[in-house]
Amino acid sequence: MWGRQTVLCTVLVFAALVTQQSFLTRLGLPGATPDLLLVTVIALAFAYGPLTGAVVGFGAGMALDFAPSTAGPIGVAALIFMVMGFVSGAAVDPRDRNPPVLIGIIGLSCGASVIAFAAIGSILGDVRVDWEQAPTLLLTATLYGALLGLAVVPVVTILVGKITPEVVL
């Protein structure tokens, strides 16, 4: 089970990363970029629980940090995604899944990640953080996250059920 789970998580995270960096960022949508990577991490955390969520979040954040187009210090996204994955996985009982709650958690997490990025950037002395944009980014990130969650959560649930049937959903 562990092998298949690792492969599934790696493939999904990498696919989400590439899609986000090559496609979603270049769509030029108003406001924040739809954070497909974080949505995928949270969807996996819903399926596999907080520990796996934290590890997957750490790996996805590291990959995002190392992506050439990311300018911030390495480790920030890993820290944030790790916390998001852990909290999301802990907040939801895999045996009692309520779709509106899941979508709500995803949207709120995406909004919270915007604040977290800005806060950590400010703490680390990043002068590029523009707090005046924060409300717009927060709103759009939450909206896009919820919309992406509507599509990603069912897909991830089906894939997890097919590839690792041992996990009870």
Place this chain on the structure above:
Amino acid sequence: MFSRRTRFVLAALFITTLTFVIMDLRGGQGPFTSFRSAMSGAVGGGEQVGSLIFSPFLGVADWWGTWGDQRDRIAVLTTENDELRLLVERSAADRARAEQLDGLLRVAGVGRYEIVPAEVIAVGPAQEFAWTVTIDAGNADGIERDMSVINGQGLVGRVQSVTKNTATVVLVVDASISVGARVAGSSEIGILSGTGRQDSLEFQMIDPGAGLDPGQSLVTFGSKRGRPYSPGIPIGEVVSVAGTAGQLTRIATIRPFADVSTLGVVGVVVRPPREDPRDSVLPDSPRPSAAATVPNIILPSPTPLASASASPSPSASAIATPAGSPAPSQEVERAATPEPATGRSN
């Protein structure tokens, strides 16, 4: 709350991220930098593949990002284009008008005519055999019957009837018109009549013995108080002369300066000059120095004008003016007397 393993893993991951953050913020060269560039290369390779896969769909992104802008831009550019086209067309028309006004101002300034500028707004129908135009100035602008109408080239006609805001001008080429005219450079006078054709007038000299050659110019002789014709307005040049000197009547064909088929801006002479400008208004009159003449002409007081304008004008007229001035003034009455009669008969 959580298992020991969970806590351990979380702590390890947390410490790892903080280590990365600190090492990255330290900067500088080292094993970490090369590790970072290697990892970036790996992720960047994936991004390149992704961009290959997604590039066909990015046209949608361009469309999404710009469709509102493009519609606005098209609207803005279309409006701007229309405005510019209008401006181009208008500027050509404005230039033509400005040229006509320039000519009119030159004539009015040199001859010291007080004019009211007006524009031709309608032309009488050709099947009435009358050459008339309507101008956009009338009683309200101080225009009255039997005033001279000029343009930048010379005499156009005279005012036949006036309403509040328009006036009808009978053109110099109309067959019913007759104008007292003087040959430029001499004091020979005669009566000029329209023929009904727009490019020729007939000139009948009072003195059949006087010489007249093709190429000589005619100016108006002037009527009493400048009605209907102010003095000194260029009319046209002699094209051909029929008959020889000494015959009972000598008739010359005159080509008018003003092209009556392309009239635009005209000026109505509301007050003639106090002094006859003689030949100074003629465009081609051979003046010794135009620069010296024109400032003299537009002196505010007319008293020095007579002495000033006489000296640079052609020698024939300059000598003829003081010597023959009493003689033409009697002929003025004779030449002008039959003329208003024909004017009233219209």
